[in-house]
Amino acid sequence: AGPRVPGVDDRGPADASGVVAQNAAQRPAGWRPWRAKLGAPAFGCSAGEAAVVCRTTDGRYEALDPADGKRLWAADLVEDPRDDQSFIGPTGGVFVAGGTGVPAVHGTYAVLLSGGRLQVRDARSGTVRWEKEGPSGGGLATRPVVAEGAVFVPTGDDAGGRMTAFALADGRELWSKALTNADLARVEYRDFEPVAAANGLVYAMSDAGFVAYDARTGDQRGQVPSEAKTCDALLVRGRYAYCAPLDATNESPLVLHRLDAVTLSPVGPGRLPVPAGIAESGAWPAAVSDRAAVVLDAGPLPWADWGKTDAPAGVYVLDPATGRSLGHYPAPALTSADGRRQLLSNPLITGSALVYADFSALRVVPLGADGRPGKERVVPVPGAPGPRAEEEYDRPAGTYLDREVRPPQVLPLGGVAHVVYDTGVVVSVGLPREALGEAPAAGEKE
Numbered sequence: 001a002g003p004r005v006p007g008v009d010d011r012g013p014a015d016a017s018g019v020v021a022q023n024a025a026q027r028p029a030g031w032r033p034w035r036a037k038l039g040a041p042a043f044g045c046s047a048g049e050a051a052v053v054c055r056t057t058d059g060r061y062e063a064l065d066p067a068d069g070k071r072l073w074a075a076d077l078v079e080d081p082r083d084d085q086s087f088i089g090p091t092g093g094v095f096v097a098g099g100t101g102v103p104a105v106h107g108t109y110a111v112l113l114s115g116g117r118l119q120v121r122d123a124r125s126g127t128v129r130w131e132k133e134g135p136s137g138g139g140l141a142t143r144p145v146v147a148e149g150a151v152f153v154p155t156g157d158d159a160g161g162r163m164t165a166f167a168l169a170d171g172r173e174l175w176s177k178a179l180t181n182a183d184l185a186r187v188e189y190r191d192f193e194p195v196a197a198a199n200g201l202v203y204a205m206s207d208a209g210f211v212a213y214d215a216r217t218g219d220q221r222g223q224v225p226s227e228a229k230t231c232d233a234l235l236v237r238g239r240y241a242y243c244a245p246l247d248a249t250n251e252s253p254l255v256l257h258r259l260d261a262v263t264l265s266p267v268g269p270g271r272l273p274v275p276a277g278i279a280e281s282g283a284w285p286a287a288v289s290d291r292a293a294v295v296l297d298a299g300p301l302p303w304a305d306w307g308k309t310d311a312p313a314g315v316y317v318l319d320p321a322t323g324r325s326l327g328h329y330p331a332p333a334l335t336s337a338d339g340r341r342q343l344l345s346n347p348l349i350t351g352s353a354l355v356y357a358d359f360s361a362l363r364v365v366p367l368g369a370d371g372r373p374g375k376e377r378v379v380p381v382p383g384a385p386g387p388r389a390e391e392e393y394d395r396p397a398g399t400y401l402d403r404e405v406r407p408p409q410v411l412p413l414g415g416v417a418h419v420v421y422d423t424g425v426v427v428s429v430g431l432p433r434e435a436l437g438e439a440p441a442a443g444e445k446e
Contacts, residue, residue: 040402061110156178199262
């Protein structure tokens with residue numbers, strides 16, 4: 001059995017590697033397959049042994065019991081009357097209702113960022129354990145990072161980015177660091193915030209690109225080289241970190257940097273020579289293990305369709321050391337003849353397999369000891385909503401996320417996959433054997 005995983009979201013565990021070890025001891029007691037419906041469309045979720053917690057597009061949180069899907073608690077941290085809408089404005093500005101971040105479930109804790117507050121709750125009961133002032137807003141992916149007995153959150157304002165570390169148990173402030181040291185032009189603004197934790201370090205986006213700090217003391221340990229300063233995604237796996245710029249238009253070619261996980265300096269050539277056809281597809285990295293780097297070309301996001309509009313190419317499996325292609329799994333047709341859309345979740349590596357979902361099924365690809373992927377298996381998910389048509393509304397006024405077709409999310413833990421659909425439907429199913437690491441390839445050591 002693998003190690004116990006304190007919590008998982010769409011990036012995997014806290015290291016954002018997309019690799020989630022499966023340990024049968026983490027399967028909820030009395031678990032049976034279940035289906036639940038949240039009170040509003042889902043918009044970023046996290047799962048642990050104690051709860052599945054989702055942010056909804058109206059800026060609230062809802063927690064479900066991972067054993068049966070029953071609602072455990074709900075939280076709305078924004079007391080002022082407000083427009084309960086999350087949307088992307090005509091100029092590309094992102095507005096999340098209540099400034100609500102993606103939740104983090106970590107063991108018995110649920111960590112929430114909303115309404116200018118950082119709140120830590122008991123993940124089962126929803127009881128508030130402690131609360132601090134937090135950021136007044138955030139991006140689509142802003143979330144607390146929890147590791148090493150601490151919670152790392154953005155605490156900056158419009159004048160500059162900061163990251164602060166609080167003790168998970170009682171909320172004591174441990175340290176705080178500036179992520180920007182200059183007055184930035186508007187065009188230079190990014191989401192200056194923590195993104196991952198591993199190896200006793202916490203990684204954050206700064207105005208110099210990704211930086212690594214000692215999680216206990218806040219001392220800086222590493223910084224990406226200038227050629228990797230434009231990276232938006234960071235995945236840390238063991239001795240290595242991988243980073244890549246992301247492009248919502250799917251127009252820019254994939255550039256994948258391989259870095260030392262502590263210093264963030266280049267390893268070998270630094271930039272992996274990804275095959276041209278894959279690089280030009282506009283793929284981005286989703287998961288990386290010792291054996292495989294997984295990149296996804298999901299096509300342009302619907303609200304950024306002025307870029308490359310080719311059909312999505314699907315999932316590629318690459319050698320993490322050389323960048324060469326090991327396998328390709330085409331995406332289902334984005335839009336069927338009757339106008340219904342079918343989108344793919346971020347792929348994650350679980351056990352000896354790659355697992356991702358569309359609106360109808362789980363897709364499972366076994367990975368051999370050499371990283372070579374096998375035949376994709378499509379496992380229907382009972383109760384999945386299936387492909388659906390785009391809703392017609394006046395998009396020039398803004399893209400409303402509760403009305404958009406958005407990719408599903410897979411949260412695998414303890415041999416169970418909680419599949420969260422954009423409509424607010426959540427379905428919990430057992431993972432196939434190869435996704436549990438129970439059926440290793442010939443010659444592979446267990």
